[in-house]
Amino acid sequence: MNECLAFYQGDFVKENNVNISVRSKAFNYGLACFEGIRAYWHEDSNQLYAFKLKEHYTRFLQSCKVLNIKLPYSVEELCDITIELLKKNNFKSTTYIRPIAFKGSEHIGPTLKDNDDRIVIYCQPLGSYTGKDRLRVAVTSWTRLNDNMLPPRVKATASYLNSALASLEVTSRGYDEAIFLTATGHVCEGPGENIFMVRKGKLITPPPSDNILEGITRELVMQIAREDLGIEVVERSISRTELYAADELFFSGTAMEVTPIIEADDRIVGNGEPGEICKRIKEAFSNLTVGKIEKYKDSCTSVY
Ligand SMILES: Cc1ncc(COP(=O)(O)O)c(C=O)c1O
Known part of the structure; x- marks a missing residue:
């Protein structure tokens, strides 16, 4: 290497x-x-x-x-x-x-x-980030940083100590990835990825004011859902127990791509299988990243 x-x-x-x-x-x-x-x-x-x-x-x-x-x-x-x-x-x-x-x-x-x-x-x-096609996650006891400490909008290397502590905690307990809550107890994001929830057919994700990184994949997922799949997308705060009531949960991120979550804090998400909406978004994502969808070709710069 x-x-x-x-x-x-x-x-x-x-x-x-x-x-x-x-x-x-x-x-x-x-x-x-x-x-x-x-x-x-x-x-x-x-x-x-x-x-x-x-x-x-x-x-x-x-x-x-x-x-x-x-x-x-x-x-x-x-x-x-x-x-x-x-x-x-x-x-x-x-x-x-x-x-x-x-x-x-x-x-x-x-x-x-x-x-x-x-x-x-x-x-x-770099192929798959986790080597897994579905994840078991847990809420970490470490609180996410906020904009007046170490701004999450900025990809500062120092902020990733917060991420690393959360990952250490939950992976030591056998989970695949952590979920941060904000200081006010709202669902925030993963250590290196944004989170989406499906409830009653709507796609819901925390807003930037809940101290997330404004993910580029997050933006794309919202665009695919709204424009290509006709799914309503809502940016709003998410309570912890909504994770347990969700029909679907998934992560988005450059390294993580679009990856379903099948268990949160030992509660099965939906029916325990990757959800339908997540699967459709994941499929669109894997086609458009290799230049197969005309509408998104501008996002792909040919190297050779
Ligand atoms: C903390 C955090 N949240 C979310 C993301 C996802 O952002 P993007 O989709 O731009 O990679 C990342 C990865 O960069 C991250 O480090």
């Missing part, structure tokens, strides 16, 4: 040769933000499609702005660099791309003022 090429500070270099100081503020204080992007390999057309690149880099630069990280690249330039990187690596399978912007400064002290701002982009083949 480390034989892969990465992009670091303006050059394409062997990932092994990326040399980041142990003194960097990114390492010492987590002063960094990142993105997770997928490029989908389509065997039939012998093509790799970078998915929703523009949306990911728009969110990346928004995260940089909040962290006072100034990169010398526009969204378009970052998209071009990423396509070039994928090409140079000659990937012929579905790939995960991880751009990280960080404070490289080596001075002691957790300040975002220093100007030594850096970027690295690395990538690797």
